[in-house]
Amino acid sequence: MTTLAQPIEYRGKVINFTPANPKEADIPDEELHEHLFAPSTDRTRRLKGRCRWKHASAGEFVEKGTRAGIERMRLITESHKESRGKPEVIRRALQLAAVLTKGTVVVQQDEFIIGYHAEDPNMFPLYPELSYMNVKDYLQSDYSPQPAAEAEEINNYWKPYSLQSKCEKYFDPIDLTRMYQVSTMEAPSFAHGYNSIVPPYETVLEDGLLKRIDLAEGHIRDAKAEMSKQPWDGTKGLDWISKIDNWEAMVIADKAVIIWAKRHARLCKIVAENFETDPARKEELFEMAEISRRVPAEPCKGLKDAFQVKWYTYLICHGIERYASGYAHKEDKVLWPYYQTSVINKSFQPMTYADAVEMVEMERLKISEHGAGKSRGYREIFPGSNDLFILTIGGTNRDGSDGCNDMTDAILEGARNIRTTEPSMVFRYSKKNRVKTLYHVFECIRDGLGYPSIKHDEIGTEQMKYYAQFSLNGNGATDEEAHDWGLVLCMSPGLVGRRKTMKTRSEGGGSIFPSKILEITLTNGYDWSYSDMQLGPETGYAEDFETFEQLWDAFKKQYAYTISLVIRAKDVSRYMEGHYLQLPFVSSIDDGCMELGREACSLSEQPNGWHNPITTVVGGNSLVAIKKLIYDDKKYTMKQLMEALKVNWEGFEQMQKDFKNAPKWGNDDEYADAVIKRYYEEIIGGEMKKVTNYSGGPVMPVGQGVGLYMEVGSRTGPTPDGRYGGEAADDGGISPYFGTDKKGPTAVLKSVSKVQENQKANLLNQRLSVPMMRSKHGFDIWHSYMDTWHDLHIDHVQFNVVSTAEMKAAQKDPEKHQDLIVRVAGFSARFVDLPTYGQNTIIARTEQQFGAEDFEFLNLELN
Amino acid sequence: MATCEGCAFFFRVPEGEDDFEPGKADCVTEHKDQKGKYWLSKPVFENTETCQNYRKRS
Numbered sequence: 001m002t003t004l005a006q007p008i009e010y011r012g013k014v015i016n017f018t019p020a021n022p023k024e025a026d027i028p029d030e031e032l033h034e035h036l037f038a039p040s041t042d043r044t045r046r047l048k049g050r051c052r053w054k055h056a057s058a059g060e061f062v063e064k065g066t067r068a069g070i071e072r073m074r075l076i077t078e079s080h081k082e083s084r085g086k087p088e089v090i091r092r093a094l095q096l097a098a099v100l101t102k103g104t105v106v107v108q109q110d111e112f113i114i115g116y117h118a119e120d121p122n123m124f125p126l127y128p129e130l131s132y133m134n135v136k137d138y139l140q141s142d143y144s145p146q147p148a149a150e151a152e153e154i155n156n157y158w159k160p161y162s163l164q165s166k167c168e169k170y171f172d173p174i175d176l177t178r179m180y181q182v183s184t185m186e187a188p189s190f191a192h193g194y195n196s197i198v199p200p201y202e203t204v205l206e207d208g209l210l211k212r213i214d215l216a217e218g219h220i221r222d223a224k225a226e227m228s229k230q231p232w233d234g235t236k237g238l239d240w241i242s243k244i245d246n247w248e249a250m251v252i253a254d255k256a257v258i259i260w261a262k263r264h265a266r267l268c269k270i271v272a273e274n275f276e277t278d279p280a281r282k283e284e285l286f287e288m289a290e291i292s293r294r295v296p297a298e299p300c301k302g303l304k305d306a307f308q309v310k311w312y313t314y315l316i317c318h319g320i321e322r323y324a325s326g327y328a329h330k331e332d333k334v335l336w337p338y339y340q341t342s343v344i345n346k347s348f349q350p351m352t353y354a355d356a357v358e359m360v361e362m363e364r365l366k367i368s369e370h371g372a373g374k375s376r377g378y379r380e381i382f383p384g385s386n387d388l389f390i391l392t393i394g395g396t397n398r399d400g401s402d403g404c405n406d407m408t409d410a411i412l413e414g415a416r417n418i419r420t421t422e423p424s425m426v427f428r429y430s431k432k433n434r435v436k437t438l439y440h441v442f443e444c445i446r447d448g449l450g451y452p453s454i455k456h457d458e459i460g461t462e463q464m465k466y467y468a469q470f471s472l473n474g475n476g477a478t479d480e481e482a483h484d485w486g487l488v489l490c491m492s493p494g495l496v497g498r499r500k501t502m503k504t505r506s507e508g509g510g511s512i513f514p515s516k517i518l519e520i521t522l523t524n525g526y527d528w529s530y531s532d533m534q535l536g537p538e539t540g541y542a543e544d545f546e547t548f549e550q551l552w553d554a555f556k557k558q559y560a561y562t563i564s565l566v567i568r569a570k571d572v573s574r575y576m577e578g579h580y581l582q583l584p585f586v587s588s589i590d591d592g593c594m595e596l597g598r599e600a601c602s603l604s605e606q607p608n609g610w611h612n613p614i615t616t617v618v619g620g621n622s623l624v625a626i627k628k629l630i631y632d633d634k635k636y637t638m639k640q641l642m643e644a645l646k647v648n649w650e651g652f653e654q655m656q657k658d659f660k661n662a663p664k665w666g667n668d669d670e671y672a673d674a675v676i677k678r679y680y681e682e683i684i685g686g687e688m689k690k691v692t693n694y695s696g697g698p699v700m701p702v703g704q705g706v707g708l709y710m711e712v713g714s715r716t717g718p719t720p721d722g723r724y725g726g727e728a729a730d731d732g733g734i735s736p737y738f739g740t741d742k743k744g745p746t747a748v749l750k751s752v753s754k755v756q757e758n759q760k761a762n763l764l765n766q767r768l769s770v771p772m773m774r775s776k777h778g779f780d781i782w783h784s785y786m787d788t789w790h791d792l793h794i795d796h797v798q799f800n801v802v803s804t805a806e807m808k809a810a811q812k813d814p815e816k817h818q819d820l821i822v823r824v825a826g827f828s829a830r831f832v833d834l835p836t837y838g839q840n841t842i843i844a845r846t847e848q849q850f851g852a853e854d855f856e857f858l859n860l861e862l863n
Numbered sequence: 864m865a866t867c868e869g870c871a872f873f874f875r876v877p878e879g880e881d882d883f884e885p886g887k888a889d890c891v892t893e894h895k896d897q898k899g900k901y902w903l904s905k906p907v908f909e910n911t912e913t914c915q916n917y918r919k920r921s
Contacts, residue, residue: 050898065896101882101906108901120894121901259882263889267904270874270891275902 002027003803005771010852015862017775024774030809032770033802033820036447038417040354044361047110048418052121054371054386055421056379057833061143068138068373069123070145072320073154075099076129080161089242089599093249093584096321097256105263107271107288112304112359113311113366114264114288117319124371126151127323128158129581131193132165134375141376163190166576167569175565181531182377183715184520185562186511186708188569190576194378196388196489196509197324198501199317201334203589205309206498208298209254212588216247216254219597223247243597250588253321257585258297261312265292302349303342306335307359311366313589321585323373324505327389327423330486330496332408333397339407353410360414367422381707383838384822384829385421388706392486392496394437395428395457400483403428404437412440416447421821421828426487427452428460429786442782445799446773450823453490453798455761456790460485460493463760470607470697475592476500477606490826491733491761491796492610492702499591500606503583506574507695508610511704512562513712514684515615515719515729518622521555522642522720529717529725537561542638548631552683555623560687563699566611571694578602607697610760612704613684615712615729617665617737620676621721625662627675645718648725660722666736668747677754680734685758700760703733705825710838728841731825733796734762738844745785745848746857753792765825767800767845774801777862781850784858798823800842807831807843868909871918882906892916 002024005017019025027035039045055062079098083091104119118125126145128135135155138144145151159165167190168176179187189195203212223240265288272285287304296309310329318324342349343356372387382388393411395403415425427441441452461482468476477484477495488494489509494502502508517536520527525536539554578601586600587593593600629635636655644652663672680701689698713729721737723729730737734752741748745766752764772781789797800823810817814832822831822842831839855862867873867890874889876882886909894901 052898104903104905106901106903109899119905120903121898122896255881262881263904266874266876266880266889267891267902270889270904271902274874274891275893 001025002032003029003771003805005769005775005849008852008855010855010862013862015777017772017777019774020776020778021774029770029803029805032806033448033817037419037819040357040361040414040417043110044358044365044418047362047365048420050109051365052369054124054369055384055830055833056386057383058835059376059380062833065122066371067123067143068126068145069118069120070147070151071103071119072099072125073128073145073151075102077154077157087245088580089245089249089582089584090252092582093252096253096316096585099320100256100260105260105267107264107267111362111366112284112288113307113362114268114292115312115315117315118371121369124373125319126373127193128155129161130163130195130323131191131375132159132162133191134193134373137375138373161580163193163573163576163581166190166580167572170572171569177533178535179565179569181527181533181535183527183530183712184513184516184535185566188566188573189506189510190569190573192375192378193323194374194505195322195324196326196328196505197317197503197586198326198328198486198488198494198496199313199586200498200501200589200591201310201313201329202498203591204296204313205300205306205334208296209258209588210297211299212594213251213254215594216250216588219594220244220247223597246584246587246593246597246599249582249584250594253584254588257312257316261292261296265289268292300338301341303335303338303351303356303359304349306338307363310334311363316585319370319372321583322581325372325388326489327367327391328486328488328494328496329391330393330395330484331391331411332393332405333403333484335407336405339405339410343406353406356407356410357414357417360411361418364415364418364420364423368420381711382827383707383835384824384831384833385827387422388489388827389423390487390490391423391425393425393427393452394430394433394441396430396432396461396483398480398483400432402430402432402434404434408437409440412437412444412452415449415451416440416444419449419819419821421830424451424453424827426455428457429454429790430457431787431790438783439779442779445782446778446801448800448802449821450798450800450828453796454786454789455487455493456793456795459793459795463493464495464606467607467697470695471605472607472696473605475605488608490706491612491704491763492608493761494608495606501590502608503586503590503600504574504577506570506577507604507693508608508702509612510566510570511612511614511708512559512566513615513708513716514559514613514619515622516712516716517558517562518555518619519717519719521551521558522645525558528646530715542642545638548627551626556683556687559683560690563611563688563691567609567691567693567699574601574694604695607693607695609693609695609697609699610702611688611699612702613733614704614706614708615716616680616684616703616733617730617735618716618719618721618723620679621662621664621672621737621740622719623679624664624672624675625659625720625722628662628671629658641720645720648718656722659720662722664721664737664740666741666748666751667743668750673751673754680755680759681757689758700758702760703762705730705732705735705763705765706827707824707838709825710841728837731841731845732763732765735765736846738841739846741846744851744854746788746854748848749789749792749794753794756793759795761795763826764794764797765800765823765845766797767847769847769849770801770803772850780862781858781860784860788858800845802831804843804847807839811836811839865913865917866909867907867911867913869920870913871920872916873907873909873920886910
């Protein structure tokens with residue numbers, strides 16, 4: 001039997017929480033998720049059943065047979081050797097063309113959206129031009145490309161050309177060694193190759209690539225005419241050289257993409273005529289062939305075209321031209337014109353709403369079997385998933401009206417039906433959003449998917465306007481364009497659309513770890529608990545800090561050193577990306593690059609700099625405990641604290657309890673919140689904001705979690721918040737440490753709302769009561785909570801609605817709970833694919849129960 | 864020496880295709896594993912030496 005929430009007396013009435021669906025009363029808590037999988041068609045049921053998941057757990061691929069392919073490495077290497085002497089950007093275009101015209105193309109049984117980025121659907125490509133260490137990591141594993149000797153030779157060939165080799169020499173070896181510890185800061189992107197991008201899908205769908213080729217060829221003609229003008233002016237005329245090279249590279253790339261799509265068309269036709277026996281599938285294969293023959297060369301005309309072109313564009317931008325995580329686009333806006341044509345007007349590729357939902361389910365399954373050739377370290381920090389994929393929906397249109405439409409609903413309904421961890425999605429919450437769509441949002445959350453996460457629509461829009469003022473070419477987002485934003489990865493808004501989008505993670509992304517920085521601040525910058533080396537500048541020993549302010553200043557110096565170093569590493573990467581890792585296809589589909597003859601990595605029109613503080617709250621709670629127990633109450637001395645920390649509290653049990661019980665973040669506690677608000681605004685954001693990046697704008701904090709809260713927690717020694725060494729850190733940018741938020745869900749909101757200055761985004765993880773959310777009052781409670789969250793001007797929130805009973809049952813019987821999904825921090829994961837250490841951090845999170853006081857604060861009407 | 868031209872999986876690239884070259888073809892093979900069937904296509908030429916998947920055209 002399902003557990004029911006206890007009745008609550010509220011405003012003179014007893015409120016009962018009977019299930020919204022009476023049939024659920026008989027379902028045991030332990031098996032709820034088994035009743036929620038509801039694919040809309042037999043086809044999507046089959047596709048999910050045979051999905052080639054590329055999930056990793058503790059760094060290992062879960063499915064046997066998953067491994068790296070060699071084809072991409074081989075083809076780009078052959079091309080690189082053959083193209084010696086040509087401009088670098090042309091060489092990059094020729095490498096892409098080699099993969100697209102000489103590589104293998106794939107069509108699988110049952111699928112309608114086609115395309116893959118490796119020579120076999122069980123494989124994924126590698127990128128030796130990005131990081132030779134990453135490829136080396138694969139070569140030493142069971143997932144090595146074969147033949148391994150050839151792969152090794154290729155990797156050795158690329159070593160001097162790789163981004164890592166190009167960048168390392170501009171750094172002090174001591175700084176590099178500190179970065180490679182991944183304990184106070186993430187390793188530099190030039191070493192790990194992890195990346196993200198926001199492809200301008202709109203130009204491909206709206207224009208088609210033949211038009212983009214025409215545009216580039218027109219610019220080349222014009223440029224050559226300009227260069228021929230008399231009298232010659234070398235101060236201006238030479239600028240055309242790099243532009244002509246860029247446009248020529250765009251033409252090469254786009255022509256290759258058209259050929260690649262038509263190769264898929266031929267494959268569908270050949271399979272239909274020579275292999276397939278089912279007449280209905282034959283007919284469908286011919287239709288698929290017709291689509292890939294026409295698009296992306298020409299503009300999309302219907303919804304089937306749009307899904308297919310979006311997928312082709314995704315594969316090239318995220319897996320073939322270069323590796324990039326993410327699935328950044330405003331999907332409901334991108335697809336809406338084609339939905340109107342096919343579903344509402346039925347004038348091309350006519351279909352029903354249900355057909356559109358099936359398309360969504362099929363797209364989700366394509367993402368689910370997408371393989372990312374990430375290093376082991378990056379597989380470890382996204383346990384239970386294959387990579388980060390976040391699409392954006394909802395929000396407002398350019399004119400400020402509600403951005404929700406029937407495509408938004410179809411995206412949500414498809415996601416709820418098919419229950420996959422990928423892609424995650426974010427809903428931009430505005431009070432203008434229609435209730436019908438909000439109910440779909442709620443249903444996904446209530447069913448435990450962990451998505452959509454919710455972002456404050458107006459905060460994101462204002463942020464785009466703020467950054468626009470720093471545009472180096474005076475062409476940042478207009479007030480209207482500022483409404484066109486989506487999440488670049490888990491948390492940070494960035495522009496979407498035809499122009500000004502982010503092309504590389506060297507603009508924003510990467511992490512810094514305040515809890516570890518605080519730990520070394522206590523020991524003169526030395527890391528005694530993990531790396532046993534000096535990780536930062538010498539700023540004094542804790543025992544010598546006579547005042548809290550001295551400790552504060554030392555921490556600030558350590559943090560400032562670290563943030564400048566990591567942003568410098570990103571900007572040096574960005575410089576080299578623009579010179580050696582150009583993206584001719586991405587350039588060709590960006591209106592700015594096309595107009596200006598610029599390369600996508602080097603052109604910046606809209607600054608969007610950020611870096612992710614992860615484990616911030618452990619650091620904040622530690623500062624609170626030190627201030628309270630050492631400097632204010634003087635219950636302990638710093639000497640005593642350092643003695644206790646050095647032995648992981650052993651023999652200091654009462655002291656550990658006192659520090660554990662010191663005021664904690666997330667309880668609307670005046671003392672704790674005052675320290676932590678200052679910490680966020682003055683140091684975490686304030687010091688970061690002093691840094692100016694490649695694009696000319698300030699760098700702002702995006703408080704995050706992903707799986708790094710576990711990984712870095714394991715590398716962080718005991719901390720003054722009462723935490724033992726090696727325990728996980730806090731699970732989000734501004735989330736209370738698990739189990740320490742004891743005053744209910746609205747107390748958390750009150751605490752979080754106090755931090756407002758110098759922040760770009762902050763992840764708030766909340767776990768809500770399953771019986772309450774699944775009750776007949778669930779939607780009303782959630783809706784009021786969201787409106788209050790909105791009024792408090794909080795940037796983000798995401799939810800777990802999964803019971804402890806079900807998670808514990810899954811730990812005992814993983815086979816039976818393959819479909820149980822949980823929100824980790826910025827992404828959702830299959831619970832059974834998480835390591836036990838990670839599973840336990842989810843179980844330990846406070847399951848927030850709403851009480852009468854919370855309802856009063858929400859001003860909730862309940863009947 | 865047997866070449867791809869005689870193989871059942873050899874499908875000539877039609878004239879007029881953007882990637883047409885004399886003698887060029889798509890080598891299309893069917894594969895099946897526990898997850899289901901899939902088809903792979905890669906470019907070959909009529910005089911390419913046969914591979915282990917070669918099946919004489921009937």
